[in-house]
Amino acid sequence: MCTGMPTTYAADLARLRAGTTTHEALVETFLGRIEAENERLNALLSVCAEDARAQARALDALQAAGSLNLDTMPLAGMVVAVKDNLSSEGHALTCGSRMLADFRALYTATAVQRLVEAGAIVIGKANCDEFAMGSSNETSYFGPARNPHDPERVPGGSSGGSAAAVAAGFCHAALGSDTGGSIRQPAAFCGVVGLKPTYGRVSRFGLVAFASSFDCVGPLAHTVEELAWMLEAMAGADANDMTSAYEPVPPYAVDLNKGVGGLRIGLPREYFADGLDPVVRDRVEDEAARLEALGAILVDVSLPTTDLGIATYYVLTTAEASSNLARFDGVRYGHRAALAPGASLDDQYLASRTEGFGAEVKRRILLGTYVLSAGYYDAYYEQAQRVRTLIRRDFEAVFEQCDVLLTPATPTAPFRLGSNVDDPLAMYLSDVYTVSANLAGVPGLVLPTRHRLPEDHEAAGLPVGVQLLGRWFDEATLLRVGRALEG
Ligand code: GLN
Numbered sequence: 001m002c003t004g005m006p007t008t009y010a011a012d013l014a015r016l017r018a019g020t021t022t023h024e025a026l027v028e029t030f031l032g033r034i035e036a037e038n039e040r041l042n043a044l045l046s047v048c049a050e051d052a053r054a055q056a057r058a059l060d061a062l063q064a065a066g067s068l069n070l071d072t073m074p075l076a077g078m079v080v081a082v083k084d085n086l087s088s089e090g091h092a093l094t095c096g097s098r099m100l101a102d103f104r105a106l107y108t109a110t111a112v113q114r115l116v117e118a119g120a121i122v123i124g125k126a127n128c129d130e131f132a133m134g135s136s137n138e139t140s141y142f143g144p145a146r147n148p149h150d151p152e153r154v155p156g157g158s159s160g161g162s163a164a165a166v167a168a169g170f171c172h173a174a175l176g177s178d179t180g181g182s183i184r185q186p187a188a189f190c191g192v193v194g195l196k197p198t199y200g201r202v203s204r205f206g207l208v209a210f211a212s213s214f215d216c217v218g219p220l221a222h223t224v225e226e227l228a229w230m231l232e233a234m235a236g237a238d239a240n241d242m243t244s245a246y247e248p249v250p251p252y253a254v255d256l257n258k259g260v261g262g263l264r265i266g267l268p269r270e271y272f273a274d275g276l277d278p279v280v281r282d283r284v285e286d287e288a289a290r291l292e293a294l295g296a297i298l299v300d301v302s303l304p305t306t307d308l309g310i311a312t313y314y315v316l317t318t319a320e321a322s323s324n325l326a327r328f329d330g331v332r333y334g335h336r337a338a339l340a341p342g343a344s345l346d347d348q349y350l351a352s353r354t355e356g357f358g359a360e361v362k363r364r365i366l367l368g369t370y371v372l373s374a375g376y377y378d379a380y381y382e383q384a385q386r387v388r389t390l391i392r393r394d395f396e397a398v399f400e401q402c403d404v405l406l407t408p409a410t411p412t413a414p415f416r417l418g419s420n421v422d423d424p425l426a427m428y429l430s431d432v433y434t435v436s437a438n439l440a441g442v443p444g445l446v447l448p449t450r451h452r453l454p455e456d457h458e459a460a461g462l463p464v465g466v467q468l469l470g471r472w473f474d475e476a477t478l479l480r481v482g483r484a485l486e487g
Contacts, residue, residue: 006169008222009078009229016063016077017070023056023063023077023121030079030123034170043145043155043164044124045084046092052079055121074229076119081165081174084125085132086217087206088112091122095208096130096140096158099334099356109206110241111175111217111234118233123171127161130358131325132177132210134158135185135430138421139360146417147189149462153414156186159220163190166220173221173230177207179214180313181434184446187220188409188465191448193482194220195227198473199441200245202231203238209324211317212243214438224447224482228252231475247473255476256483261295263481266402270306271433276411279457283449283464284408287485290450291406294484299402305391306436310428312391313435315371315384321361322368328356363424388439395440399471404481407433409446409465413453437469444469445478447485 007029015021031049038044059076062068070076082088085095087105094100108116116122127145129137137145137160145161147153148168155164159176163186166174176183178196187194195218202217209215219230235249267288272281292298330336330352337351357365371380398405410430420427437444446465453462466485470478 006167006222007172009172009226010223012172013070013077023059024053026077026079027052027056027121027123030169030171033168034124037168038170040151041146041148041164041168042127042143043161043168043170044081045094045096045127045142045161047124048088048091048122052121052123059119073119075115075233078115078120078173079123079171080115080120081124081126081162081171082112082122083128083159083162083174083176085128085177085208086112086175088122088125092125093208094125094142095132096128096142097357097361098141099328101141101335103334105206107206109217110203110238112206114234115175115230124165126159126165126174129158129160130361131208131321132158132179132182133321133360133364135181135427136415136417136420137161138417139358141358144417147414149191150414150459153416153459153462154189156189156414158182160186162220163187163192163194166190166192166222173219173226176218176220178216178218178438179210179317180438181431183218183220184434184444184465184467185410185430187446188448188463189414191463192220192222193224193227193445193447194218195231195475195478196437196444197231197235197475198245198443199438200243201247201443201473201475202234203241203244205238205240211320212324213320214317216438224445224479224486225253225256227445228256228479245473250476252476252479256480258480259294260291260481260484263296263404263477264299264402265291265296265481266299266301266398266405268301268303268306268398268405268407270303271407275429275432276408277413279453280408280411280413280464283451284406284466286451287449287466288406290485291481301398301401301405303394303398303436305387305394308387309391309436309439310432312384312387312439313431314367314428315380316388318364318368319372319381320368322365322372325361325365329353330356360424391436392440395442403471404477405469407467407469409433409467413457413459413462413464433467442469442472443475443478445482447482
């Protein structure tokens with residue numbers, strides 16, 4: 001069990017306002033917990049202690065001079081960990097890979113930059129599956145992060161280090177990326193809240209690309225209100241990302257407490273079918289019943305393409321990954337193998353990529369190259385694109401019948417380290433409830449259910465997540481429903 005006492009940002013902000021703590025003291029508290037626990041949990045791959053201290057002192061100096069308004073600087077003193085596939089200038093950017101083990105970021109990701117401009121302090125870079133490919137953090141070259149609630153179990157992935165860092169009290173909040181569930185599944189496994197925004201809602205500039213038409217940057221924290229603050233700071237168009245959206249950014253926190261009276265909550269029957277742990281199912285149904293008691297209307301709905309999600313996701317994302325990862329060749333970017341003089345350029349590429357990438361990344365590059373190759377393109381890639389359109393249409397249709405969908409976040413409890421590593425398909429199936437949101441581009445929020453797993457469950461005492469999915473760019477309603485469930 002974790003000994004760190006997680007503190008919420010809201011609680012620490014109140015103390016900052018009252019003058020009973022300082023930014024520097026907050027940073028020292030987090031650094032102390034990291035020092036005591038990170039070796040065991042492996043949640044952070046690098047700690048930016050000196051930069052964090054300097055930033056904290058600068059905020060304290062501003063406050064002493066009367067020029068820091070804690071009411072208008074929305075995230076002043078929020079201490080955050082950043083997934084190690086998001087750039088923060090001058091800091092390590094490993095992507096959990098040997099390929100980038102020595103790489104340092106040359107610029108700062110827009111999402112990180114906007115948090116820092118709002119007063120947040122980056123404390124470290126969080127462990128993750130290699131190039132964000134995985135569901136357990138076990139594909140990280142630097143070893144897995146562990147679940148703070150039970151270190152023999154996985155924290156989920158690929159943003160496992162981000163979720164574990166929040167749950168262990170190494171930071172107030174964290175940034176992750178979600179291509180097929182990588183913010184939501186670890187949030188569920190670690191008992192924290194996590195939001196995958198609508199595709200395009202938050203700039204991807206500075207995020208190392210895995211599958212560019214799926215990747216989303218989003219926050220993990222302890223409370224829905226913190227997610228709302230972070231999203232508001234990060235969201236909105238960015239000239240550096242052509243796919244970032246020009247939709248206006250609402251003040252997400254304002255309507256959080258409006259309640260759920262009259263909202264239609266859809267329960268998609270395909271998400272409550274075979275393969276779902278019955279206790280997880282009970283917990284999720286209990287949350288639906290709570291919403292009904294709060295005045296929401298439960299609607300039985302169907303997303304018939306649900307069972308095509310995993311296959312479609314693994315055709316399209318591997319295709320995009322095989323192209324995105326071509327740049328890591330030991331010449332333009334990444335690990336360069338030491339070869340004898342006279343080796344050819346091809347030898348150099350081959351040896352560098354063979355040494356630099358781990359097995360899961362290689363599997364996906366091969367799969368992606370295959371589905372894009374002449375003769376197979378029509379049968380796999382093009383066909384998967386058509387199915388992606390059908391999946392999107394399913395969501396369009398269902399959001400005519402309801403305002404928000406409520407589903408399990410994962411089919412099982414957090415599993416034991418090592419239990420799925422030899423079975424890629426079993427690992428891929430842990431994303432069965434999350435990938436469709438990325439295929440359609442809709443936002444998804446995961447939060448812990450009210451009750452943890454019972455004594456007679458093989459994962460007794462561990463958290464269970466519930467997922468809310470919403471209309472494109474309607475994060476506000478998701479957050480509002482999430483807030484009601486927290487209440
Ligand atoms: N677990 C999924 C995968 O391995 C999702 C990863 C992600 O969202 N980055 O592809």
